[in-house]
Amino acid sequence: MEQSRIAHPIGTALDRFIKNNQGQFQYASGELSQLLRDLALASKVVNREVNKAGLIDIMGPVGSTNTTGEQQQKLDVLANIRFTRALTKGGEACAIISEETESYTDLQNDGKYVIAIDPLDGSSNIDVNVSIGTIFSIYRRKTPIGSPITDEDILQTGEEQVAAGYILYGSSTMLVYTTGHGVNGFTLEPTLGEYVLSHPDMTIPEDGTTYSINEGMANHFPEQVKKYIQYCKDNNYRARYIGSLVADFHRNLLKGGIYIYPSTKKDPGGKLRLMYECNALAFLAEQAGGAATDGQQRILTIRPADLHQRTPLFIGSKRMVERACGVSG
Ligand code: AHM
Numbered sequence: 001m002e003q004s005r006i007a008h009p010i011g012t013a014l015d016r017f018i019k020n021n022q023g024q025f026q027y028a029s030g031e032l033s034q035l036l037r038d039l040a041l042a043s044k045v046v047n048r049e050v051n052k053a054g055l056i057d058i059m060g061p062v063g064s065t066n067t068t069g070e071q072q073q074k075l076d077v078l079a080n081i082r083f084t085r086a087l088t089k090g091g092e093a094c095a096i097i098s099e100e101t102e103s104y105t106d107l108q109n110d111g112k113y114v115i116a117i118d119p120l121d122g123s124s125n126i127d128v129n130v131s132i133g134t135i136f137s138i139y140r141r142k143t144p145i146g147s148p149i150t151d152e153d154i155l156q157t158g159e160e161q162v163a164a165g166y167i168l169y170g171s172s173t174m175l176v177y178t179t180g181h182g183v184n185g186f187t188l189e190p191t192l193g194e195y196v197l198s199h200p201d202m203t204i205p206e207d208g209t210t211y212s213i214n215e216g217m218a219n220h221f222p223e224q225v226k227k228y229i230q231y232c233k234d235n236n237y238r239a240r241y242i243g244s245l246v247a248d249f250h251r252n253l254l255k256g257g258i259y260i261y262p263s264t265k266k267d268p269g270g271k272l273r274l275m276y277e278c279n280a281l282a283f284l285a286e287q288a289g290g291a292a293t294d295g296q297q298r299i300l301t302i303r304p305a306d307l308h309q310r311t312p313l314f315i316g317s318k319r320m321v322e323r324a325c326g327v328s329g
């Protein structure tokens, strides 16, 4: 039987919140809680590095390229190391799928969870002091412990996530996550080094007037998307595009709005990655009362064929997503 939600006052520390809500989780073990704590701890270390990036020589490209041919930034690499280390030490995760590694990492332990992570998303913003984020998805492993990890464990659909979230390194640092029982946001109190509950039970407005899209590419968008952008303009909507998915998503979650990265002539399959960028945000969006699709189907129902698979993304306020996809209006 599902445990009823415990009301928590603003200011509750993340650790306490996780502990008190442990019973909501159907597997009723402390392991998921520990996993969330490991991710939170690693994010504090990454946050420290992000914040001092201007002071020491860790900015700029590291010289290698990642799996999708983009140049890796030093902070991307560092963030990947920090999260991988925390998850390895923690022992609850048996495998990690990361934007920064070609194949998944088999941690060769008895962990029950598979993590998909974009350790530092918004790489073009790292060098220019603009908000960036970490995105994570948590799955149960499917195969028995002790047997080799297989595609069945790795290539799960978004619907199979047991928890997901992001960390936004912005004007303040926030951790927002869901375990399928609503969405809660925590702000890092820098002097205490603690995440405290600041945004309980987050819901996204059903409709909004802000649209976020890289409009410079409009000539290459599908007709339906061009039509929707025109609709936004005709209705004097606000255009807001940071170019950091977590930051754009977070603003729209709080205020109402839509983020679109459609297919383009250059990237017919879209640009964003299903497994470690879109699925987590889609889970959060739906939990907050919003929607996330690829234009036709719910993001969470797409069966990945590849770790680094891309997808178009329409995400945010429900009415806006429906209209942008031509379902209404
Ligand atoms: P990245 O994984 O290389 O950082 O790319 C993902 C980012 C998203 O955060 C952002 O919304 C999008 O790419 C911006 O792309 P563009 O510069 O094409 O508008």
Ligand code: MG
Binding pocket: 099, 118, 120, 121, 122, 277
């Ligand atoms: Mg990314």
